[in-house]
Amino acid sequence: MTDTPLLILGAAFSDEERDRLEAAHSAVYAASHDDIAVLSEDSRASVKALAFKGHNPLGGATMDLLPNLGLIANYGVGYDAINVEDASVRGIKVTNTPDVLNDDVADLAVGMMIAQSRNMVEGDAWVRSGKWATGENLPLNRKMSGSTVGIVGLGRIGRDIADRLAAFKMDIHYHARSEKETPGWTFHSDVVSLASAVDYLVIALVGGKATEKYVSREAIAALGPRGVIVNISRGSTIDEEALIEALENNTIAGAGLDVFNDEPKVDERFYALDNAVLQPHQGSGTVETRRAMAELQLANITAHLSGTDLLTPVN
Numbered sequence: 214m215t216d217t218p219l220l221i222l223g224a225a226f227s228d229e230e231r232d233r234l235e236a237a238h239s240a241v242y243a244a245s246h247d248d249i250a251v252l253s254e255d256s257r258a259s260v261k262a263l264a265f266k267g268h269n270p271l272g273g274a275t276m277d278l279l280p281n282l283g284l285i286a287n288y289g290v291g292y293d294a295i296n297v298e299d300a301s302v303r304g305i306k307v308t309n310t311p312d313v314l315n316d317d318v319a320d321l322a323v324g325m326m327i328a329q330s331r332n333m334v335e336g337d338a339w340v341r342s343g344k345w346a347t348g349e350n351l352p353l354n355r356k357m358s359g360s361t362v363g364i365v366g367l368g369r370i371g372r373d374i375a376d377r378l379a380a381f382k383m384d385i386h387y388h389a390r391s392e393k394e395t396p397g398w399t400f401h402s403d404v405v406s407l408a409s410a411v412d413y414l415v416i417a418l419v420g421g422k423a424t425e426k427y428v429s430r431e432a433i434a435a436l437g438p439r440g441v442i443v444n445i446s447r448g449s450t451i452d453e454e455a456l457i458e459a460l461e462n463n464t465i466a467g468a469g470l471d472v473f474n475d476e477p478k479v480d481e482r483f484y485a486l487d488n489a490v491l492q493p494h495q496g497s498g499t500v501e502t503r504r505a506m507a508e509l510q511l512a513n514i515t516a517h518l519s520g521t522d523l524l525t526p527v528n
């Protein structure tokens with residue numbers, strides 16, 4: 214009888230992350246669903262907890278290969294890749310890693326706003342290419358401090374972004390499903406009304422079916438020609454086709470994007486856009502935060518395997 218209570222699922226795990234999990238619990242590794250299917254019945258039956266990382270869908274068909282699975286511990290706060298309904302009906306708990314990544318994601322959102330407004334990518338190229346040395350000056354760009362911003366989704370990360378932007382003397386507007394307690398920020402009951410009131414629109418929603426294209430073609434149009442869209446949530450939360458058209462036709466001023474549909478093979482039309490700052494989904498990608506996420510994931514696994522309360526359950 215094998216005794217490997219932990220299954221590590223996902224090619225996205227680094228060697229260091231896998232080593233840490235394997236040092237804590239006897240584990241078996243699988244890159245994908247197909248790797249689990251070829252494990253022995255004995256081995257699959259011994260699995261009680263699953264450590265998950267990545268964006269490949271994880272649904273009931275995979276869960277059914279593991280008859281004694283009681284926990285799926287996600288690495289990341291966004292768990293839209295996991296079918297939580299499928300897990301719940303099978304009595305499987307799901308955990309995520311909230312809060313520990315708020316600072317980094319909020320920092321990147323603000324960083325992209327500044328980079329886009331102050332034309333930092335072109336400025337860097339200007340210096341390196343020697344253009345500056347020949348006496349050519351970078352065209353004047355745009356002041357960000359003091360302008361108006363709309364946050365779509367005032368949850369944990371959205372609020373940390375708003376707090377930072379308040380220090381930039383920005384007028385804060387937001388949309389969420391319900392009005393929140395704020396220091397006087399303006400609530401909008403829909404995204405189109407929010408977009409038409411602001412210069413910068415920052416998306417901090419959860420991903421998944423319920424928020425697909427939540428920032429619609431109409432909302433993008435409402436933002437207008439001075440509008441800048443920043444997305445650190447998921448590519449699915451905005452109408453990406455409408456976004457690309459708006460950037461190509463300059464019907465909005467620009468974008469800062471950390472997330473896309475079909476990552477990492479993003480729509481190649483993005484490559485040609487010089488009014489967008491593009492990042493490879495690295496919102497939480499610092500050494501410190503990735504370690505904190507890994508530790509929280511492991512703490513949830515250890516809690517489940519030792520029969521104590523989960524730290525950050527989502528169902």
Ligand code: NAP
Nearest residue numbers: 291366367368369370389390391418419423445446496497
């Ligand atoms: P959160 O605290 O749960 O906040 C999510 C926000 O989404 C809330 O304001 C919530 O509105 C709103 N929302 C949820 N379901 C909705 C629905 N059906 N319709 C409309 N609005 C809905 O989540 P968080 O911790 O801030 O994280 C937000 C997301 O950021 C994650 O889910 C993840 O996808 C993304 N993320 C990205 C990175 C990156 O590397 N770029 C890193 C971490 C997280 P209410 O306030 O009305 O409930």
